[in-house]
Amino acid sequence: MRILAVASQKGGVGKTTVALNLACSLARRGAETLLVDADPQGSIGLSLVGRISSSRGLAECLRGEARAEETVLKTRIACLKILPAGNLSEADHEMWASALADGSAFGRLFRGLLNDYSILVVDTASGLCASTLGVLKNANAVLLVVQAEPLSTRSLPQFLDMLRALRRNNHPVGLVGVLVNMVQAKLSDSTAIAQEILNMLPPQLALATTIPRDPMFLRASAKGVPLGLLYRKPHPIALLFDQVAAELEPRMGLSKTEEENEAEPLLD
């Protein structure tokens, strides 16, 4: 199993949207996927309609009040399940932070899920907060989301420094890609910063797919659904996450073997 943390140094860069839609795409492409909401604000729950916002989840699992398999929610996508953030009162936030920072609580939880999923996609809280550190100490891989605007990119080195420190302390987490999000094609500063970031990245870390800023995200958010389920026939923007998933699969060791992935004839 691979544990992919979707992270960013700065808030508001679209991390939760990326985690949600990427998890949907990975699942649609056949990977048994568990989307874990490790943001204490429960951002995944806030993005989706349904019973998720009041459901038990990660908080209860980490407090020892529930087992993960009892709190995991099935979705309309066969291979996708969600572990919600659970119920966390304001008073619990400090406990949450101190309990998660060393990573052992996440480690126990993730080990318990080892056999059931091909990949865990973990939506993290922004920045270098305790819960994010706890996740990163147990993740194999990080997808870094960067908004195509200068302020977001300027904090990129800080995040990488933190990642380097984790690796130097023998945590195996590594960067698998940097996804440039919210590109505004009509704004030269936005496209320029996107190109600048891509030019600085080696091919192994750059993603050829970038995500535009598009009203469809607002519409999906208003409806409380992932982009892929906004319409019966998915909007073209939703297909971009299929491309991101396809780019990440080989980097995550999720590619099918050549035999499994053989061409199929169109005609008998």
Next chain:
Amino acid sequence: MKPNLSWIDPDAFSIVLSEVSTDPEPSPTPPTFSTLDIGFWPENRPGEAARQHEAVPAAGETQCRPAFVPRKGKLQDRFENLIEWILLQLPCEQVFLADREGLILAHRAAEPELVAASSWFLSSWAKVHKYLNPEGLAAHSMQLHGDRLLHLFQGAAPWGQMSLGVVSEKPLDRNLTKCIQDALQNTIKEE
């Protein structure tokens, strides 16, 4: 720091990136953004090395045995094949293959600092080389601490410049240098 929108120093950034990326699986497809073409050593563009005759060692020079047999298939397998072959040619303390940013693509016991420094050296040396000796071999040896030597090779892959570093106490003669250079070029050429 160069004036840019992100205020990121690309050189420092590439060093950090080389330390935080997972085991790389380089894409054989060139990236969509532009790559820097240093443009030196024209005789060793992809495909050229394959057309060169096998080197004949002069008296006293090292024979390359076994001869290098390039492997087909995934880049990572091809890189590993090259490293395994180099380890048969001379006693090595470190061997590494890196891209133009100094990102390690395959290695045996490589020190990240040495790889990053090699990348800087080669990118600077490319300009000097182009001016002084555009027809010569793009291989360099330098003495590290003690008797250790760092042998550096540069190759042009379809996706950009690549460097190969070998740390050994053994100096390379002309024939072994040529064999390793050819092996590198055969490894990274387009299939």
